[in-house]
Amino acid sequence: MMTYRPISGMALLFLVVGAWVFPVYAQQIGTIKGIVLDMSTGKRIVGVLVHVQNTPASTITDKKGAFRLSKIPAGTYTLEFIKMGYRTLILPEQHVLAEKTTPVIAQLNASTGEKEDVFYIGEIRVEADEAKLPNDPVSKDVVKSGDIENLQASSLGDVLELIPGVEKTNRLGLGKKIQAGIRGRSQDALSTFGTKVILDDAPLSNNANFQGITNIFLGKNVSLTTGQGIDLRNIPADNIETVEVIKGVPSVRYGDFTEGIIKVETKIGKRQPRLTIKHNPDTKEINFGNGIVRWNTGLTYDLNYGYSERNLRKIGDEYHRFTGTLVTRKRFFGRKLTVKHKLFGQRLLDEEKPTDVHRNKRYNRGYTINNDLWGDYVINPLSKFTYSHYVHFRKQNTFAQRLVEADPRSYIGSMRVLGNEWNIGGRWEFHLMRLTGASVFHELIFGTDVEYDRNRGKGVIIDSTRNYYGPLSGKRSYNFDQIPGQTLVGLYAEDKITLHYLRDFTWTLGVRYDLFNPKSIHFPGLWTREPFIKSQQGTFLSPRVGLIVFLSKNSRLRFGYGLSAKSPPLTNVYRAPQVLAFRDITYRHSQKNPDLKGYQLKKLDVGIDAKFFNFARTSLEGYYTYRTGQMSQVKYPFGYVMNPDTITEATYSIYENRGWTRRYGMELSIQTITYKNISFLLNLTHRSEKMGRTGLFYYSHTDTAKGQRPWAPAGMSWRKKAILDVRLSYKARSLGIWVSVWMQSVVYEKFQQYTVNSFYWWENNSFSYPPKTIYNFAVSKSLWKGAEVSFYINNFFDDRNVYRHPYFHTYSERTSGIFYGFKLSTKL
Template sequence: MKQLSLLLAITLCISTFSGSVHAQFPMGGAAPVKALPGTAGDQTPKGSAKITGFVVDSSVTKAVEFASIALYNKTTGKAVDGTIADEKGKFILNKLADGNYQILISFLGFKNKTIDNITLAKGQDLDLGVIKLSPSVQTLNEVVVTGQAAIIEEKVDRLVYNADKDIAAKGGDATDVLRKVPLLTVDLDGNVSLRGSSNIRVLINNKPSTIIASSISDALKQIPADQIKTVEVITSPSAKYDAEGSGGIINIITKKNSLQGLNLNVDAGVGNRGSSLSLNGNYRKGKAGLTLGGFGRANYNTITKTNMDQTSISNGVSTLIRQKGDGYSEFLFGQYNLGFDYDLAKNQSLTAGVRYGARNMKSQQDLITELYNNGVAGTGSRRDVDVKNLSGTVDVNLDYLHTYKKPQQEWSVSTLYSRNDLTNNFDANILSGEGNLLSRQRNLNSNLNQEFTLQTDYQTPIKKNQMIEFGGKGIFRQVNSDYRFLAAGSTGDFTTQAGQPAGELLYHQNIAAGYTSYTYTTKKRYTFKGGLRYEHTFIDASTREGGPIGVADYGILVPSLNASKTIKGTTLKLGYNRRIQRPGLQQLNPNFNSANPQNISVGNPALRPELTDNIELGLSKTIKKVFINASFFGRYTDNAITQVRRPSDTLSGAIITTFENIGRQQAYGTNIFANIAFTSKFNVGLFSNIFYTKMTGQALGLNGVTQDFTNDGVNVSGGLFSQAQFKNGWGVQAFGFMQGRQVQLQGFQGGFAFYTFGVKKDFKNKKGSLGLAGENFFSNRFNIHSELKSPVFNQVSNVYLYNRGVRLTFTYKLGKMTTDAPKKKARSVNNDDVKSDGAGQTGGAPGGTQQRNR
């Protein structure tokens, strides 16, 4: 058991970077480990000899990542050096003195391998070639882990946040986890941005979903926090990834179980604003594995109060609108999955899965509106609005993987069918000042988004320091939106009114793509990864009333280049890439959403894609007990897609929000993260995101003439993360985050703050735990103050969010598992290519996002 505990501790404290392994700062752990315990450290005799080799799994001929290699002096029997194999199974022992040695190679789930009678001469370069480890199946008793995974890991093209140590997120969803990830900003509605850009792609286990294309914030609410293992922030995607996502890619990796046997995990939580229940089972025997799981969450007592002053000028008349709103919302989310994997042969595997996600969001808002024309009071009104936002999503995948005798050589074929049925309706009652029902309105909007994807990828090493990858992909996507606006008196049936919006959008988007990527590592450990990707998009768009929409086909060549080097313990990264951002479903949807008639939203089916050039320089270093990561970036976007507002031509005082290709957008800034381990069980993390942004575009100006607009400013956000562990299974965790105001083309959106504190107690047998977490408990509400300006309108709004909360969580594990050699499963499709409505404007109107067109 001591050996197993030691092996786990070492493995969990290692971070792989650019083909060479460097110990990172462990969360709550000790300083980085450079060699296995028992080495002589700096007293080890140095020389000029070197030993290299590759460690592979003998059963499937694939690399054994992070295998431990210990070098022993045969004369003394003592360990003199050690290292960890990288992601390709390669290891290097440098600066060895001449003499006789013995090597011990070990990894959890495999039998130890000893290589005896190694004799080194001065300056000798000994290549041990491919070393095969045999799987070892054994029953596990209690395992004592003496180290913890690094909270942040740096890789050549991404930053990895290990989320499975999060205490306070128990019973929460993915938004609770993403708030704690450096480089990301998550507002109080769940809208995500990366380095100030909301033009990102979110994947789940490297796979997309049509629900994410509709709304990132809604999709994240369906993922339970306690099922998330890691979050990968890919700031400089290689050519293998789809060209979509000008800000970058977020890949959420959920927990997987590769053990043999049967187990069942039960997670439950209850609080004053939400409750959840999750059941997840795994069964594996021999070559076959089966997973079955379900998650449900209910949100309630979500109260919002708003007020707004909105001034607009039209035809020489100045109109002032004053609104006050009281609203509440109830959410029900569910996600159910069934997965199957089977080893066809020792080098072939098949993976299949079905996932269903359901969303039931209902909100109600009472709006009181006062109207003034040139300072003279007009007729006031009251409006009661009920909004229903419902969806059902089905994802079906089938994937095949073939590996070869050569390590890291593989070929895969992946397929995915995804369908999202979305309904976004509202009913409004218009009342007099005395509360008498005057008339009724209804908006019916049904959407269907479905796609089929087929892709194939192949990779093979060239010599020992080079890798080539290439592949192709086809996406066949169809979007339908059917919308109608109906009206009725205080009694009677709803009917279509002349001049009221109604129609249907049919949008076909097919994409053909091919890529090649090449990785080269020099003798001095410089790593370069470059690639080219070409994507051609075919569009056929039309409306039932207007016929074809003039959106032409287009092609784009996307280059990428990443380089890295470690110098005296400091890792440097330099990356460049070009990205494309296609418009998403809700940005295209021409439905005229007038749930609040003073703040109307409508999509634009004629949107063109935007192109972005990104460059970043990053560095990371461990100084004693402090791990520091800093990155500096620049981003230039042409044809940028953003929200644009203008006064309505037909409704007095109303503001219409739509999406346009405004022109240019620039951003320059820095992200800084530091983690400090005061002791082995207490650590504090600090992070900040600071960037300057400038937007240039066109919008409606005076006298109905389109004018050029420019807005710029500095965006600042930051936070603190702390965790402590105590005896008898007790642990606490605290998190705080603050977002400053955000610059927009026509003004700014107000900032906000968010903080949590959690306590957890593990049961004695480690099979269960109880937790208690509180959110924003010092303040009853939080105010988001926003201002939007142009020559023809001015809007000042306040949204008061009542989000003080507390929740109790419970976790228990049933079943008994045994270890098995980890198998590499078939690679899945990842469509990172559609822009989401993730830039929703909180506070743009009374009711906040309750007014938004989703």
């Protein structure tokens, strides 16, 4: 069935509604009109036979790839497109209305002539690699379920190892927190926080996470994600159908993000009951899934348990993940209305028990319950309505304990965080397809989305007499019920235009209006530059433009430019107060900034793609991003409000919009088709990053004899990195085997830091990391029908790349040692 997209303005909606209310009664015949494109090249195809099944109606596409079928009786038909050298395309449920024209865009896949384009190793779907050129201006990578299963991923975080340019430093498994910053660094909190993860059309938000409102340090293994992106370990990989990583300028339907989009679709529909067991020295995992269809209703469920024993020498250092998913799908009103409903439940136990004299005990326990409802309603062949609603709840239960050395005696300090995190929202879209002129197609979207984030509960509990942070610490208990929620509203419209003028090309023009915590209407905003709707965390207008030009049959040019905005995390807006105890007097200073604004990113993408001899595809893409107004922690001396000239070591901190980041880079990719069972992929990525802050910052420890000042400009930092990825795959149907070998080399990595008011001489110096290279290997082999076994080795040369820091003179391993694992999967 064809996919229809958005309407561009309310007037068009009124026309459609008017057509329903005031129908024109005429002869009950209509017209089918459209074009046929090559899916790989985007070029129009001449001489395609277009046939309306079960009728004598048929025609041939002209020299522009266009066709027209007139005098078709009103009804629902199936169209068939036949062309030598292409796979036959069937388009069902094409609705013809009386005295109306039904537009159709058909895309044909070229036939390779091979019989082994698709085969199965057990239940792993193996597809021949194709050197397809993109038909969309948006830069993105797509990972399918077959690649995921061959990799033996345990979570979405492992799946991202398949994305070129992602540095492979962690072992597969559940041992460590995994976050993603698209075209950024996973160590940069704002890059991970600005990367939006969407699971089955519902965003997984982290805006209301307050677990680390007091900057809890939970040690090496037990970790938090406050003010950062979500932990990708929480999404099991076994029921993932596809992962789409959008790196370029996306559609305006996506909001509240800056870096990029990770869009995940899970397996829904009929499938055989299946049991999967995975084992490696770090992680043990078992998964059972099934899908049935009864009475026009699809039912899919998955049960997953994952266990990680991170340190074999330490008792109690464990991570447990219990996950259950139940999805139903049903169609109503002659299959016009599709309703999908998902229940997701998860229990996490992240433990670290005390085993030394410091009595360090930490855990992160909690559970998640998600309720999602999404689908669409096909109004007619020209339009449809899509919707998505979600209610996500997460119970937070974090505990930390340690030995605090104090005078006159040491004590065991502890603290706890108890909260109930809510994310409630929805999205509603109207899609419309229009055909204007001879062959100009418009795919229009008009929509809105709303999200409400809130955290309730007892909050942070600290015993002030045995303070976890020390007897002189200013950190105190804090109740989450005192913190208001945050409402995010987005309005957007987009038009995707496909036409031919000297060359075939597609324009995408869209605009999005984001309101972060809207408060009031400001009418002067209609004729001034001030916002029409005032929002506490800011109002942002984000236009986006995309263009793809089909230069020839085997080449095209892509361009994208746009803006996007991200709301600040509530933990930055409502920080816990800072307390200063001096003798018998206690000073409490607020660290909240209720008017903290969101931040925005500008992105420019330019790429060129070419295909050589139907054997290999190459892409060269350059990008530039500029992130402004990002949150930055700013210190002030106690008493600053009364006297700005105050100088004291006692400080409090507030987040302000003072940071900025510039990034630019190049990506070169070469992909071959599967020839004689072998395919090859090469990707070279170069990234540069410059970060800084504006204004003056307070330094409490200053030495005026050395020329240091209490208020001075902030420093800046530069980073550069080049990564080479090479993948070789061997897929043989006759042997029932799939072998993959990956090589990744960080060719160079440089870092430089400059601080104006330097305390240490090394702060104004630069250093380079030595090159590092790792090799990974994975193989999947069929055992019997519906069963397969997989095995992998990571870093099989055991090169740990030991690095000595030039200034701290410490040693560290930049890569994990040799690691292996296997998987057994069979249908039941």
